[in-house]
Every structure is written in C-alpha cells, then in structure tokens.
Amino acid sequence: MGYLRRKALFYLVAVWAAVTLNFLIPRLIKGNPVDAVLAKTQNMTPMSPEARRALELQFGVSDDPLWQQYLGYLGNLLRGEFGLSVAYYPTPVSKVLSQSLPWTVVMVGIATVLSVLLGIALGTLAGWRRGTWLDALVPTTTFLAAIPYFWLALVLLWLLGGVLGWFPLNSGYSYETTIGFNWPFLRSAVHHGILPAASIVVASVAGWLLGMRNMMVSTMAEDYVLTAEAKGLRPRRIMIQYAARNAVLPSVAGFAITLGFVVSGSIATEIVFSYPGVGMNLVAAVANADYPLLQGIFLVISLAVLGANFVVDLLYALIDPRTRQAG
Amino acid sequence: MTLDSTPGTDVVLSVRDLSVVYDGADPVRAVRGVSFDLARGEVLGIAGESGCGKSTLAYAVTRLLKPPGRVASGQVLFRPADGPPVDLSTLHGEALRRFRWNRVAMVFQGAMNALNPVLSVRRQLADVFTAHRPELRRAEREDRCRELLDLVGIGPERLSSYPHELSGGMRQRVLIAMAMALRPDVVVMDEPTTALDVVVQRDILTEIDRLRARFGFAVVFITHDLSLLLEISDRLAVMYGGRIVEYGRAADLHTAAHHPYTVGLLRSFPRLRGERTVLHGIPGSPPDLSRPPAGCAFTARCPYAFDDCHHTDPALLTAHTTGPTTRAACLHYDPAVRPDGPPEALHAGRFDPDPGPAPSTGGAGR
Numbered sequence: 001m002g003y004l005r006r007k008a009l010f011y012l013v014a015v016w017a018a019v020t021l022n023f024l025i026p027r028l029i030k031g032n033p034v035d036a037v038l039a040k041t042q043n044m045t046p047m048s049p050e051a052r053r054a055l056e057l058q059f060g061v062s063d064d065p066l067w068q069q070y071l072g073y074l075g076n077l078l079r080g081e082f083g084l085s086v087a088y089y090p091t092p093v094s095k096v097l098s099q100s101l102p103w104t105v106v107m108v109g110i111a112t113v114l115s116v117l118l119g120i121a122l123g124t125l126a127g128w129r130r131g132t133w134l135d136a137l138v139p140t141t142t143f144l145a146a147i148p149y150f151w152l153a154l155v156l157l158w159l160l161g162g163v164l165g166w167f168p169l170n171s172g173y174s175y176e177t178t179i180g181f182n183w184p185f186l187r188s189a190v191h192h193g194i195l196p197a198a199s200i201v202v203a204s205v206a207g208w209l210l211g212m213r214n215m216m217v218s219t220m221a222e223d224y225v226l227t228a229e230a231k232g233l234r235p236r237r238i239m240i241q242y243a244a245r246n247a248v249l250p251s252v253a254g255f256a257i258t259l260g261f262v263v264s265g266s267i268a269t270e271i272v273f274s275y276p277g278v279g280m281n282l283v284a285a286v287a288n289a290d291y292p293l294l295q296g297i298f299l300v301i302s303l304a305v306l307g308a309n310f311v312v313d314l315l316y317a318l319i320d321p322r323t324r325q326a327g
Numbered sequence: 328m329t330l331d332s333t334p335g336t337d338v339v340l341s342v343r344d345l346s347v348v349y350d351g352a353d354p355v356r357a358v359r360g361v362s363f364d365l366a367r368g369e370v371l372g373i374a375g376e377s378g379c380g381k382s383t384l385a386y387a388v389t390r391l392l393k394p395p396g397r398v399a400s401g402q403v404l405f406r407p408a409d410g411p412p413v414d415l416s417t418l419h420g421e422a423l424r425r426f427r428w429n430r431v432a433m434v435f436q437g438a439m440n441a442l443n444p445v446l447s448v449r450r451q452l453a454d455v456f457t458a459h460r461p462e463l464r465r466a467e468r469e470d471r472c473r474e475l476l477d478l479v480g481i482g483p484e485r486l487s488s489y490p491h492e493l494s495g496g497m498r499q500r501v502l503i504a505m506a507m508a509l510r511p512d513v514v515v516m517d518e519p520t521t522a523l524d525v526v527v528q529r530d531i532l533t534e535i536d537r538l539r540a541r542f543g544f545a546v547v548f549i550t551h552d553l554s555l556l557l558e559i560s561d562r563l564a565v566m567y568g569g570r571i572v573e574y575g576r577a578a579d580l581h582t583a584a585h586h587p588y589t590v591g592l593l594r595s596f597p598r599l600r601g602e603r604t605v606l607h608g609i610p611g612s613p614p615d616l617s618r619p620p621a622g623c624a625f626t627a628r629c630p631y632a633f634d635d636c637h638h639t640d641p642a643l644l645t646a647h648t649t650g651p652t653t654r655a656a657c658l659h660y661d662p663a664v665r666p667d668g669p670p671e672a673l674h675a676g677r678f679d680p681d682p683g684p685a686p687s688t689g690g691a692g693r
Contacts, residue, residue, distance in 0.1 A: 231428045246443070
C-alpha cells in the first residue's frame with residue numbers, strides 16, 4: 001500500500017507541475033496574441049487604442065499581477081474553461097476537445113492496445129520457437145514498419161476503401177446517423193474506425209514484436225528458465241510464467257510512454273483518413289495560431305501521459321515484485 | 328574404455344562414451360568420449376577449469392542441452408531401483424518431462440539467478456507439485472512446500488518472499504529444498520556454492536551432506552574448486568579439454584595425483600596444514616575445442632610432454648603406481664609407451680620436472 005501512496009503523491013505533484021508549466025510557458029513568450037493577430041491580418045494601418053483594447057479583452061490579455069492570473073487560471077481549469085478557440089471561433093476549447101477526444105481515445109487507444117497485445121503475443125511465440133517458420137514474422141512486420149506511414153495509410157485507403165470499397169473513405173461515422181448510444185451509429189463508427197486502426201496496428205506491431213522476441217531470446221538463456229525446464233514443468237507454463245513474464249517488462253515500460261501519446265492522436269492517421277480526432281484539432285490550432293486550443297490540447301496530453309504512466313506503474317508493480325519494494 | 332565402478336555396487340547412472348558437439352562454422356567438441364558410473368548414494372565430484380566441458384557434461388546427462396549443442400554419440404543410462412534401465416536419449420516430450428525432477432533434479436548456482444525473480448518462493452516450489460503431482464490438493468501442496476523449507480531450515484513465512492528479498496545463502500537453500508521435492512535418485516549440482524562466501528558455503532555443504540544421509544540420493548557435484556571436491560566427494564573426475572583425464576577415489580587423488588594436470592591443479596591452492604609451499608598456477612590456457620589437438624589436449628601446457636604426446640591421445644587407463652582404483656589419461660602411465668612407469672618427479676607429485684635453483688621453487692620438497 002505504501003507503494004501506491006508514494007506513486008499517487010508523485011503523480012499529484014507532477015500534475016501540478018504540468019498545469020503550472022502550461023500556464024507559464026505562453027506567458028514567457030514575447031509579444032501577445034493581439035500583436036500576432038494583427039501581424040497575421042497584415043493590417044498596416046495603425047489601430048485605434050480602443051479597438052486594440054477590445055481585442056485584448058477578447059483574448060484575455062491581462063495586466064494583472066502574475067499570481068492573480070495564475071489563481072484565475074486554476075479556477076477556470078477547475079470549472080473546465082479553457083477559453084474560446086480561435087480556429088473554431090466562438091466555440092469554447094472545452095467543447096472542441098470534448099467532441100474530438102472520444103474519437104481519438106477510442107480509435108487510437110484500441111489500435112495501440114491491439115498492436116501491443118498482438119506484438120507481445122507474437123514476439124513471445126517467435127522467441128520461444130526460435131528457428132521455426134515463426135522467425136519469418138520479424139522481417140515481414142519490420143518491412144511493414146519501414147514503409148513511410150502516410151504512404152502505407154494512403155495505399156490501404158486506396159485499396160480497401162477506394163478499389164474494393166470495403167471501408168468508407170473518410171470521417172469517423174456516417175452523417176446519416178445521429179451521434180449517441182444507438183446501434184446504427186455505433187456500427188457506422190466501428191466500420192469507419194477499422195481502416196485507420198488497422199493502419200496503426202500494421203505500422204507499429206513490428207516494434208513490439210521485435211522487442212518482445214529479442215527479450216524472450218535473452219530471457220530464455222537465464223538460469224531460472226533452465227531450472228524450470230529441469231523441473232519438468234509444462235512448456236506452456238515455462239513460456240508464460242518463467243520466460244514471457246520476465247521478458248515483457250521492458251515492453252510494459254514502453255507501453256506507458258506510447259499510451260500517453262494516444263491522446264495527442266496519430267496526426268498522420270487522422271489527416272489521411274479525415275478522422276475527427278484531436279490530431280485534426282492540433283493541426284487546425286497550429287495553422288490558425290489558436291493558442292487557447294493549443295494550450296488546452298497540451299494540458300490534456302500532459303494529463304493523459306501522466307495518467308497512463310500511473311496506470312502502467314501499477315501494472316508494473318503487479319508483474320514485477322521488485323518494483324514494489326524499491327522506488 | 329569403460330569405467331565400471333567396483334563390481335557389485337549399485338549403479339544409478341551410467342554414462343558411456345558421451346560426446347557433445349556445439350554445431351557451427353567451427354563445431355566445438357566440448358565433451359569427448361566421457362564415461363563414468365555413479366553409484367547409488369555416492370558423491371561424484373567433477374572438477375576442471377572454465378571451458379573444460381564440465382557444465383556441458385551436466386546438461387548432456389540431464390538432457391538440458393540446447394541447440395546448437397547436441398549429443399553426438401554415447402549414451403546415458405538411468406537405472407532405477409525399481410525397474411528396468413532407461414536410456415535417457417529415448418525419452419521425449421511428456422515422458423521426458425515426467426522423468427525430470429522425479430529422478431534427476433538439478434541445483435544451479437542459485438545465488439545468482441536460478442530463481443525466477445517475478446514469482447514467489449511458494450509458487451516456484453508449488454510448481455513442481457502441480458507439474459508432477461497434479462492429484463495433490465491446494466492445502467496439501469502448501470504443506471509440502473512448508474516441509475521443504477523446513478528441511479533446509481527456512482521458516483514458512485519465507486514462502487511469500489520473492490527471490491530478491493532473500494540472501495544468497497537462503498536462495499541456495501530454497502533451490503536445494505526444491506531439488507528435494509520429489510525425492511530424486513540423483514541430484515546434479517552445477518557450481519552450487521561458487522557465488523557464496525566461504526562461511527555460507529560451508530553451511531550449504533553441511534546441509535547437502537545431511538540431506539544426502541537422510542534421503543540417500545547420489546550427487547554429481549560440478550565445480551572448479553578442486554580443494555572443495557577433495558573434501559566432499561567419494562570419487563572424483565578431473566576434466567580437461569572435454570575429457571576425463573583422471574578419475575579415482577578422492578582420498579587417493581589427494582595423496583597421490585597422477586595426471587600432470589591434476590598435479591598442477593593441486594599445487595594451485597594452499598593447504599591448511601603441513602609445510603608452507605609456494606603456490607603456482609598452470610601457465611597457458613585451455614585448448615580451443617573447435618580444433619582439438621591430435622594428441623593429448625594438455626600437451627601444450629604440460630612440463631612432462633614428450634614426442635608421443637603430440638600425436639597419441641592417451642586412453643584413461645588404470646595407473647598401476649598406487650593400486651587399481653585410480654585411472655589417468657596420460658602416456659606416462661601407459662605401460663606400452665613407458666614400461667618403466669612415470670618420471671620420478673611426476674611420481675613425487677611435482678609439477679616441474681627439474682626445479683631450477685630459483686628461490687621461488689623452494690617448496691619442491693613437499
């Protein structure tokens with residue numbers, strides 16, 4: 001229990017630090033959004049102080065002392081207010097995110113988990129049965145991973161969506177359905193999600209497979225695996241409880257990092273498949289100098305990375321007793 | 328070239344002309360024509376430096392050899408007290424799995440990582456019972472695990488511990504307890520005390536001896552520590568370059584070693600009692616077994632080598648100098664080559680045939 005409390009405390013501090021940095025960084029940047037907008041619109045004629053003041057108010061530029069701004073910021077965060085998005089003006093950032101986040105989290109999340117599970121399972125087998133036909137898995141999947149991702153995604157889209165017409169070409173769901181917990185919508189969302197998710201799995205499974213296979217091979221040389229074999233245990237038990245359980249530890253650590261980035265979306269995936277996720281928002285926000293939206297997205301990403309790491313830390317403790325004591 | 332033990336003794340394991348090859352571009356012949364008999368309840372020590380093939384021999388005997396290693400020739404015969412002999416090379420799959428640990432258990436160097444770091448002691452002990460005694464119920468398994476730990480003087484509260492929570496000595500005890508689980512006939516121990524300090528080492532050896540007296544299993548004890556083997560073994564095999572070069576009762580070897588290699592090994596550790604002597608190593612390094620020399624493998628490092636040694640690989644013959652119990656693979660003891668017996672210096676147990684006047688060899692008269 002001490003482990004859990006220590007970890008929880010650590011992550012609370014980390015969340016606070018992330019939130020504070022998210023507040024400070026934009027304020028450390030020279031200039032303010034009003035100048036940026038004026039420069040962008042290339043408005044050469046001098047602007048009246050009143051008009052400038054109006055813009056400043058609108059963007060929330062403030063001359064209050066920093067600590068006052070900080071308190072106000074924290075208060076807004078607690079109420080879920082991130083300001084208004086510029087790119088999707090006048091939609092609030094929180095609304096933009098609440099519309100895109102579920103798409104990304106569900107689709108990219110499922111794809112990532114599938115890819116990891118598939119990679120670890122195949123890697124375990126390929127390592128365990130080294131020297132059989134399973135060895136061919138490594139070059140095959142590595143080849144797929146070596147293809148530039150956007151191109152692979154485009155080919156999949158063209159072949160399965162365009163030529164064969166098995167899957168829709170864009171969007172996250174059919175516009176004929178109404179978003180909600182109803183059967184036609186869910187079916188269309190799954191149908192739309194398969195292709196982008198499959199492209200992510202195809203492109204990323206090699207890394208997990210290769211890492212797991214190599215760890216399996218080196219773990220199988222350990223004395224405890226030899227002891228397990230000498231003990232006359234069943235091969236399945238040796239493979240899973242003695243070899244794989246030790247070999248999987250680095251993959252779990254890698255999974256923590258990947259899981260955090262699920263939220264930022266697979267930007268390329270969402271663009272190629274015109275998927276209505278956070279990645280699309282991020283691109284729009286950068287293109288439109290949408291600071292409120294960017295700040296909102298970064299905050300969500302930081303929180304998601306921390307949250308995912310927390311979950312994986314717990315998972316790690318579950319499979320490796322050594323971490324429960326140390327750390 | 329068989330090495331029958333004294334006729335009439337009850338042999339539990341006989342190894343005949345066993346050869347192991349590690350396949351590759353340069354196949355390595357790690358074990359070359361090794362034969363020995365292990366009597367029920369005896370301790371056979373196998374000594375030799377790193378790379379002499381002693382661990383490979385252990386893996387080959389227990390069928391744990393992994394590719395590219397393979398048994399090229401020879402056989403390992405297990406003779407149970409209650410049935411016909413079993414040729415281990417004929418066991419496969421389920422039969423091999425059931426044979427393991429029931430008949431032959433192994434103890435590896437447990438202070439390092441012979442225990443799975445992510446499973447508790449309880450699960451690693453209980454695994455043996457779930458694999459071999461599936462009829463046992465959970466509570467019975469738990470009882471057996473407690474008994475096992477009790478056997479090696481560890482409290483039952485340690486069942487829930489993980490290996491990293493135990494000291495090196497305790498881990499080794501857990502491994503020994505594990506080997507006792509199914510009351511095997513033979514326990515093969517590969518460097519079981521090497522990573523432990525001498526005090527703990529002593530405790531472990533006492534423990535093994537006590538358990539052996541109680542359960543009567545035979546032990547194949549493999550280590551590079553010849554001094555330790557001289558003390559604990561009934562019989563001893565000294566390996567060099569994949570072959571047994573000397574084989575005999577430990578007591579005899581102690582007083583009169585025959586093979587120049589054994590003589591060299593014996594003078595490379597200090598004696599507790601007796602005259603002070605200068606310690607020496609054996610200059611040179613072990614042969615490359617991917618290109619075994621045509622003659623005796625020790626020729627290059629042997630101060631007693633003569634012409635024949637370079638092309639005749641000596642057989643393991645009875646060395647008639649002390650009686651019928653010791654065998655040595657050295658041409659000096661082959662009456663066909665040396666009818667007059669070995670040189671005087673070798674017979675006297677000196678590694679240097681003619682020690683010079685240098686003060687460093689002052690202990691030659693030991």
